[in-house]
Amino acid sequence: MPKKLSPGQLFLLLLIIFILTSSQQPDPRAEVRSLRFHQHPDFFRLVLEIEKVREYYSAELKNPERLYLDIFQARLKLGLHGTSYQVNSPCVKNLRLAQKNPSTVRLTLELVPGTKQAEKIYYLKNPNRLVLDIYPRVAAARPAPSAAEAPRSRPADETARPTGHQPQPPAPSSSGYSLVRQLGLGVRRIVLDPGHGGSDPGCISPSGLKEKDVALDLARRLKVLLETQGKFEVFVTRDKDETLPLEQRTALANQKAADLFISIHLNASPRKNRTGVETFYLNFSPDPAVNELAARENASSTKNIRDMKLIVDKVIKNSKYEESRDLAEKIHSHLLQHLKQNFGPRDDLGVKGGPFWVLIGSEMPAVLVETSHLSNAKEEAALKTEIYREAVALGLFRGIMEYVKSLGKG
Numbered sequence: 001m002p003k004k005l006s007p008g009q010l011f012l013l014l015l016i017i018f019i020l021t022s023s024q025q026p027d028p029r030a031e032v033r034s035l036r037f038h039q040h041p042d043f044f045r046l047v048l049e050i051e052k053v054r055e056y057y058s059a060e061l062k063n064p065e066r067l068y069l070d071i072f073q074a075r076l077k078l079g080l081h082g083t084s085y086q087v088n089s090p091c092v093k094n095l096r097l098a099q100k101n102p103s104t105v106r107l108t109l110e111l112v113p114g115t116k117q118a119e120k121i122y123y124l125k126n127p128n129r130l131v132l133d134i135y136p137r138v139a140a141a142r143p144a145p146s147a148a149e150a151p152r153s154r155p156a157d158e159t160a161r162p163t164g165h166q167p168q169p170p171a172p173s174s175s176g177y178s179l180v181r182q183l184g185l186g187v188r189r190i191v192l193d194p195g196h197g198g199s200d201p202g203c204i205s206p207s208g209l210k211e212k213d214v215a216l217d218l219a220r221r222l223k224v225l226l227e228t229q230g231k232f233e234v235f236v237t238r239d240k241d242e243t244l245p246l247e248q249r250t251a252l253a254n255q256k257a258a259d260l261f262i263s264i265h266l267n268a269s270p271r272k273n274r275t276g277v278e279t280f281y282l283n284f285s286p287d288p289a290v291n292e293l294a295a296r297e298n299a300s301s302t303k304n305i306r307d308m309k310l311i312v313d314k315v316i317k318n319s320k321y322e323e324s325r326d327l328a329e330k331i332h333s334h335l336l337q338h339l340k341q342n343f344g345p346r347d348d349l350g351v352k353g354g355p356f357w358v359l360i361g362s363e364m365p366a367v368l369v370e371t372s373h374l375s376n377a378k379e380e381a382a383l384k385t386e387i388y389r390e391a392v393a394l395g396l397f398r399g400i401m402e403y404v405k406s407l408g409k410g
C-alpha cells in the first residue's frame with residue numbers, strides 16, 4: 001500500500017512538479033534592456049529599450065504626486081532592478097524602475113506637484129523602445145502639445161517616427177469624451193481581429209463548425225469591403241489559423257497606431273433558440289451571462305481577473321470609452337438590421353459593457369462583436385453559406401462606415 005502524503009509533503013511535491021514543468025517553457029517575458037531620459041526644451045522624454053512590444057498601463061497616484069507605467073509580461077535586465085534616478089526637470093523629481101512582480105515591470109516617476117499637463121506613451125521600432133513624454137503646464141502663449149505639433153518637436157536622437165501614422169494620438173485629455181471628435185481626427189487605419197485561432201477553436205457548433213474559422217473568414221470579407229473604399233489601411237491580427245494571445249492583438253493594433261479595433265466572434269448559448277447579435281465595449285458588467293461569455297472569450301489570456309479589475313477601473317475612465325460605445329452601437333444596429341432584412345427575425349441582444357481582455361489596452365475605440373450564434377441550428381446552417389457570411393461582413397462594414405461618417409471625416 002502506498003503511504004498517504006502529509007499536506008506538507010504534498011505541497012512540496014506539487015512545488016517540484018510546478019518548477020519542473022515551468023522551467024521547460026521559454027520565458028515569455030520581454031526584457032527591459034536600458035533606460036535613458038532627457039529634458040528637452042518643451043518636454044521631458046524617457047526611453048525604455050525593450051526586447052518586444054508589450055502591453056502597458058499607466059496611471060497617476062497622489063501623495064506624493066506620481067505617474068507609473070506598468071509593462072506586462074516583462075522583466076528587468078540585471079542591473080536595472082530597483083534603480084532610482086534624480087532628474088533635472090521642471091516636472092519630474094525622480095524616477096524608479098522595479099520588478100513589481102514576476103511578470104510586471106513598473107516605472108514610477110515622482111512629479112513636481114501641479115506641473116504636468118499631459119503625457120504621451122508610444123512605441124518606436126529598431127530597436128523596440130517605449131517612449132514616455134511628459135509635457136509641463138505652460139504659459140497661455142504656448143499651446144498644449146497637439147497631434148500635429150508633437151512630431152515636430154521630436155529631437156534628433158529619436159528621429160524615427162512612432163510606429164503610427166499622422167496625426168499622432170493626441171495627448172490625453174482630462175475632459176475625456178470625444179477627444180477624437182474634438183480634434184477632428186478621421187479614421188485611416190483599422191485593425192480587424194478574428195477571434196481565437198490555432199489551439200483555441202473558440203466555440204464549436206454541433207456539426208463541428210469552429211468559431212476561429214468562421215471569424216477569420218468574416219474578417220477577410222470585411223477587410224475586402226473596407227479596402228474597396230480606397231481610404232483605409234486595414235490590418236488583421238491573424239490571417240491564418242494560428243494561436244495568438246489576447247494581449248498581442250491589441251498590442252498589434254497599438255503598434256500600427258490603428259484608429260479602430262474590431263474583434264469578430266461567434267456566440268454560443270445554452271439556450272439553443274437564442275439568435276442574433278450581441279456587441280460589447282469594455283466595461284464591467286453586473287450581468288452574470290455577460291461575465292460568463294467574457295470568461296469564455298478570455299480563456300486564453302495569461303493575466304488574471306485581479307489584474308483585470310485594476311486595469312478596467314482605469315480604462316473605463318479614458319476617452320475611448322464613449323467612442324467605443326458609440327462604435328459598438330453603430331456596428332450593432334447595422335449588422336442586426338441587415339441580417340433581419342435578409343434572413344428574417346432574430347434577437348437583439350443589445351450593446352453592452354463587458355470585461356473582455358482583448359479590448360483592454362487598446363489605444364483606440366475598440367469593440368467585440370458576437371455576430372451570430374453557432375449554437376442555434378438556423379444561424380449555424382446560415383453561417384455555412386457564402387451569402388450569409390457576406391451579409392455579416394456587409395452589416396459590420398455599414399456600421400463602421402456610419403461611425404466614420406459621424407466623425408465628420410467620412
Ligand SMILES: [Zn+2]
Pocket residue numbers: 195196202203211265266297
Ligand atoms: Zn469568441
